[in-house]
Every structure is written in structure tokens, then in C-alpha cells.
Amino acid sequence: MKKIHKILGIAFCIASVMAITSFAAPITQVNIFSGPDEEQPFEYNERTTMPRFWSNSDQYSLSYYYDVNGDSTTYRSERTYELIFYANNGNHFPDEDQINISYSGITSVTRKKTEAPDTLIVRVKAYPYYRWQTPGFTTKREEMDDVTSIKWTGNAPRYEVLMTWVDGNGEERQRKTSVSSESISVSSYNRGEGHDRSYVTGIAVRAMGNAGSNSRTAPSEWATLGEIDIYNFDIKEYESWSDVDYSANQSTGSTGSTTGGSTGSTAGPGAGGSTGTGTAAGWVQIGADWYYRSAYGGYLTGWIQDGQYWYFCDSSGKMLSGWIFDGAYWYYLNTNHDGTFGRMLSGWQNIDGQTYYLNESHDGTFGRMLTGWQNIGGQTYYFNEVHDGTYGRLVQ
Secondary structure, X not given: OOOEEEOOHHHHHHHHHHHHHOOOEEXXXXXXXXXXXXXXXXXXXXXXXXXXXXXXXXXXXXXXXXXOOOOOOOOOOOEEEEEEEEEOOOEEOOOHHHOEEEXXXXXXXXXXXXXXXOEEEEEEEEOOEEEOOOOEEOOOHHHOOOOOEEEEEOOOOEEEEEEEEEOOOOOEEEEEEEEOOOEEEOOOOOXXXXXXXXXXXXXXXXXXOOOOOOOEEEOOOOEEEEOOXXXXXXXXXXXXXXXXXXXXXXXXXXXXXXXXXXXXXXXXXXOOOXXXXXXXXXXXXXXXXXXXXXXXXXXXXXXXXXXXXXXEEOOOOEEOOEEEEOOOOEEEEOOOOOOOOOOEOOEEEEEOOEEEEEOOOOOOOOOOEOOEEEEEOOEEEEEOOOOOOOOOOEOO
């Protein structure tokens, strides 16, 4: 069964009519982003969801996309999706060698031939998103303080384990660790006799880690045995799918080249960034791109505040620059490599020879590009409200 996502049905009709009238403006850049779509789980596995694709532009619309594969697959399988774009406002898609397609969260992109200059069809390959199944304990609760190892069921490559115990002095203790098997040795905690005896009082386990090459996974829910409060531990409450290391999947360019390689440094474009190695939190450079790594190894996405400055990272974790559309408003991230690269700008800005005003008020709309009539410093200005390729520009 094919999975189809309708994006902009109305835009499809409008773009088709308008594109017939004129093909004067070539579309030379198409940006495709991908992330999990938790509202559309596959039928073959309730913990797996197909990717969601999006692309923001005034020049074109991503009208719909669908899964071209059959139903037979596993969460480790790469799948192929077909994306249909339509040109807006008289624009058109030029020949293949004149258009650059950049993408993230996707392993490869291939453009399909079409006779209609207002239509772009691309095939992309991407992995589904998979959430690990919650482990189930095979060790019984009444055995917990007397066994040499505690066991559970699962098929993940790694498990995060929280444990509490009472030592020989009657003091409550706790431990956090990770293991790569479905058991943990507790022989050093369940030992002794009488008043000097130590014993395990509670344990919590969750499955995590990557499912395989290029797979995208998220941790399971916690499974608990005995008396244990996981919030007493210094743990990372992961956001959806944030356990994935996307750095190996970061791709750009029409040829679909992949950038990966070293973990880079942990001093970044923010206000001083972070220093240190390993999984220290802070900016990490991979090739020519920057990512913000949490202390738990994952890369943050969306808006990130570093000190007093704001940055935006896409669904793969890569820091963006230039104009971005967050689904509702436009912002501009510095493109100059002057120590402030990627930083969200505000106030009056001259960009590509045009004047814009990005909100300076810290009222929840800081950095947002303003349009229409605006009173700034006691003077009234008008910024274009029409989506005609000059949206947001100061009108003299």
C-alpha cells in the first residue's frame, strides 16, 4: 500500500494555473527537510513512522509525497519516497544541471524527468523513524534483592540503567550506568548477612541507541522494578527522536554528497561556546557545518539560545544561516564568518542590497521580520506585505 501525504491541495491548483501564464523566473535552489511524522505510523509496526518532508519557499510548493515501496520492510530498511513540487507565481524549474537540491535527514536525491516546467519530481531515500520497545523484566520483584543479576527482555544495542540499593551501613545509595546486554550484575550489591547486608531496592531500564547504519531511533519508556524514583537521578529526558546521531546523514548538493567524518571541536559560534572533549555540551564542527551537542551526545534542533544569542538548527541538527522560515515567520541568521556566524540578527538590516527591519523588542517576537506599516523610533515606515518576491522589503 502506498502512503500519500497531501500538503497543499489548494496550492496545487493555484500553482498549476499561474505557472501556465509565465515561466520567466527560474527556480535554481530547492531545499528539502525531513523529520519524523508521529501522526502517521506504518501499519507493519506500531513503533515505526514514515518521515515527514517539508520545504518552505515563496517560489514553489511541495504539494504531496508518497512512499513508493510495498508494505514489506523493517525499521532498518531504507525506503524511497517521491516528492512533487509545483512552481508558484509564474516561476519555473530549469533543466537539471541548473538547479541545486539541498537536503537534510535524507540519504540521497534523484530528480525525475518531466515535460512540465512548472513541475519538479524528485525521488528521495530515507530511513523510517523507530522508537524502541519498553523492556520487560524477567527477574521477579521478590527475587530482586537476592539474585546475582537482574534480567529483562529486549533487542536494543544499549540500555540505560538506574539502580538504588541499601549499603551495609543502612545508607540508601544510587547508581546510573549503561549496558549492551539484557542483564546487569548485582552480585556486589546483594551480599552480606544480618545488619551488614546490602541489597538492591529498585531498578529502572530503558532501551536506546541506534538500530543500525543510518537508522533513526528514539529511547523507549522506562521499565521499573521495585521501589525507584527515576527523577531522583541526573537523567536526560529526551525529546522525541533526540537519541539519534544525525551527523552521519547530513547531505547537501544536487549530487547528494554526504559530509560526516570527525566529531570536530566543541568550541563553537555561540557566546564563547563550550570547551572540552567527549560528550561535553556545546558547538561541534563536522566538516564545514556546526551542530549543538547536548551533554548526552544528541544534537539539538530548532531554536537554540546560547548565552544571549539565538541560533536555528534544522531537523538534522545543522546550524542554518541566511533567511529561514519557521513555519509562521521569517528570520535572518548571520551569513558572515566574523565570529557571529549563524546568529539571529535584529534591527535594521541591509541584505542583498535591500532594507529590512527585524524586530528588536523582547516581547516574544524578537528577530521576526516585520511587514506592513511600522512605527520605528518615532518614524513610520512601510514594508511590503505582498508575496511577489519582495516580501518584507522597505518601500521607499
